[in-house]
Amino acid sequence: DIVMTQSPDSLAVSLGERATINCKSSQTVLSSSNNKNYLAWYQQKPGQPPKLLVYWASTRESGVPDRFSGSGSGTDFTLTINSLQAEDVAVYYCQQFYNTPSYTFGQGTKLEIK
Amino acid sequence: QVQLVQSGAEVKKPGASVKVSCKASGYTFTTYYMHWLRQAPGQGLEWVGFINPSDDSTRYTQKLQGRVTMTRDTSTSTVYIEVSSLTSEDTAIYYCARGPATGAFDIWGQGTMVTVSS
Numbered sequence: 001d002i003v004m005t006q007s008p009d010s011l012a013v014s015l016g017e018r019a020t021i022n023c024k025s026s027q028t029v030l031s032s033s034n035n036k037n038y039l040a041w042y043q044q045k046p047g048q049p050p051k052l053l054v055y056w057a058s059t060r061e062s063g064v065p066d067r068f069s070g071s072g073s074g075t076d077f078t079l080t081i082n083s084l085q086a087e088d089v090a091v092y093y094c095q096q097f098y099n100t101p102s103y104t105f106g107q108g109t110k111l112e113i114k
Numbered sequence: 115q116v117q118l119v120q121s122g123a124e125v126k127k128p129g130a131s132v133k134v135s136c137k138a139s140g141y142t143f144t145t146y147y148m149h150w151l152r153q154a155p156g157q158g159l160e161w162v163g164f165i166n167p168s169d170d171s172t173r174y175t176q177k178l179q180g181r182v183t184m185t186r187d188t189s190t191s192t193v194y195i196e197v198s199s200l201t202s203e204d205t206a207i208y209y210c211a212r213g214p215a216t217g218a219f220d221i222w223g224q225g226t227m228v229t230v231s232s
Contacts, residue, residue, distance in 0.1 A: 038216065040218035040219075042159075042219075049209050049211075049222035049223065049224060049225050050159065050209075050211075050219075050222060051222070052218050052219060052220050055217065055218035055220075061220065093158065093159060095159075095218070095219075097213075097216055097217055097218060100215060100216050101161075101163075101164065101173040101215070102161070102175070103149070103161040104161070105158055105159045105160075105161075106158070107158050108158050108159075
């Protein structure tokens, strides 16, 4: 299985500032056939199911605010949240869907307000 | 609108089985795989398996192979997951989620809490 490792495990950011979450995969999730990274980001608020934010590493899901952006390729990826809002407090997960049907997630990063 | 609605919470004794349903609406049921995932209390997300509603094919995580069964009813656009021989380690919120075989999960059910306790 591809192991997904996120960093940090938790972070506290001031309102209006930028939050950066990293995700590293144990092997590449970049397909040579279509040059796409098989990597998604999810947001999970307490008591709610996860919500898809980004897929193909950098494509924002419809309706997701543009302060959320994904970047990276191969084995190293980043989720950036610009101008942090109070409603962004959540746990964020990365997920690979390259090595299917073994879909693996990172351990999660808890984002709080400083 | 597109939504997945799951059945209610369950409490089971060790060794028993549990069956959870997920009813889809707002889209063509057979055009997307349905995945099941679970999340133990305070823990991360674990993929359990998927069913292709179009042809009833399934794939399961090796960890639960032999104890999990996924089925579908196309007449009601509902998928089911059944887990047998329950232990306390199966205590978790079980989610259904829509997605392709190779792709992200774009719609999630609200989750069903399954508690295994004597």
